[in-house]
Amino acid sequence: MNWKSEILAAADRINGYAQVTPVMESRALGLDYPVEMKLEHLQHTGSFKARGAFNTLLSQDVPKAGIVAASGGNHGAAAGYAARALGHPAKIFVPEMAGPSKIALIERTGADLSVVPGEYANALTEAQAHEDATGAMQIHAYDAPATVAGQGTCFAEWEAQGLQADTVLIAVGGGGLIAGALGWLQGARKVVAVEPKTSCALNAAVQAGEPVDVSVSGIAANALGARRIGSICFDLARGLTSVLVSDQAIADAQQALWRAHRILVEPAGATALAALLSGAYQPEPNERVAVLVCGGNLSPDPLNG
Numbered sequence: 001m002n003w004k005s006e007i008l009a010a011a012d013r014i015n016g017y018a019q020v021t022p023v024m025e026s027r028a029l030g031l032d033y034p035v036e037m038k039l040e041h042l043q044h045t046g047s048f049k050a051r052g053a054f055n056t057l058l059s060q061d062v063p064k065a066g067i068v069a070a071s072g073g074n075h076g077a078a079a080g081y082a083a084r085a086l087g088h089p090a091k092i093f094v095p096e097m098a099g100p101s102k103i104a105l106i107e108r109t110g111a112d113l114s115v116v117p118g119e120y121a122n123a124l125t126e127a128q129a130h131e132d133a134t135g136a137m138q139i140h141a142y143d144a145p146a147t148v149a150g151q152g153t154c155f156a157e158w159e160a161q162g163l164q165a166d167t168v169l170i171a172v173g174g175g176g177l178i179a180g181a182l183g184w185l186q187g188a189r190k191v192v193a194v195e196p197k198t199s200c201a202l203n204a205a206v207q208a209g210e211p212v213d214v215s216v217s218g219i220a221a222n223a224l225g226a227r228r229i230g231s232i233c234f235d236l237a238r239g240l241t242s243v244l245v246s247d248q249a250i251a252d253a254q255q256a257l258w259r260a261h262r263i264l265v266e267p268a269g270a271t272a273l274a275a276l277l278s279g280a281y282q283p284e285p286n287e288r289v290a291v292l293v294c295g296g297n298l299s300p301d302p303l304n305g
Contacts, residue, residue, distance in 0.1 A: 003183030007152035010055040014153060017054045019043050023161050028260040031276060035289055036165050038158050041269050041296030048154050048177055048294050049078035055150030056139045062088050065136040070127035072120045072222045073102030074295055075141040080109030091130055093123040098222050099299035119216050121227045142176030143230030152180030165290035169194050169281060171271035172202045174226035175233025177294060182236040193242045194275040196220050196250060201229040203242045219247045223268035223295055245271060249278035269295040
């Protein structure tokens with residue numbers, strides 16, 4: 001697949017639907033080098049996921065039954081938001097571990113929401129059953145070409161905004177976001193995958209040489225808790241640098257963003273930065289680095305409890 005052309009087409013398609021999110025450089029994070037950041041937590045519904053959702057809905061014929069999606073929380077909110085914006089019914093399945101604030105966020109989109117026991121994989125099973133029963137169109141959270149191309153628009157946009165970094169660090173769950181980055185950047189910049197030690201589907205796949213099932217837990221599991229890495233991501237990620245961070249490192253990165261810039265993000269949104277602050281990834285001298293701040297849906301909601 002020609003990912004560059006797919007991502008450019010997606011960018012044109014979602015123009016006016018997705019937000020253009022801001023970028024900044026920070027010298028206040030306690031590091032001896034600056035860090036470029038793209039603040040994708042300011043995207044519609046608080047994460048980059050709206051890009052893939054809009055691209056999917058705008059590139060395909062949506063059946064009368066509407067759309068269905070399984071989600072740890074952020075994708076469900078984005079799919080529900082995009083469906084409402086474009087006038088389609090939406091059915092969303094999320095696991096209990098999504099947490100009350102993300103569940104409330106999805107409910108506010110007007111989607112028909114079902115909360116299921118267990119983790120993301122359980123929600124995906126229910127969504128697939130609904131698709132089979134109703135003919136609704138599935139919007140996969142990460143392992144579909146339209147989703148990946150939509151997420152890739154984030155990086156096309158960032159380069160157009162003047163990205164200077166040699167290396168971009170990206171948090172990984174199921175792999176749709178980093179697949180979009182790899183599809184767009186195509187080796188022009190180094191891409192570093194950052195995962196929690198307790199939810200590391202990509203790292204496990206890299207070690208095994210193929211996608212494998214992993215157990216999922218930890219503070220970022222409701223956003224980065226895929227049991228198995230997506231096949232699109234795995235195919236694009238051969239030879240990728242992969243690092244792991246602890247829950248404590250993620251929490252410390254959340255605190256650092258708040259203290260330095262009053263940026264309030266969920267654990268997943270701070271995971272890429274955690275690799276720099278903890279030393280899990282150590283740049284070479286003069287290596288310019290950037291992190292994607294990918295999600296801002298804290299649980300509990302800091303303003304609504």
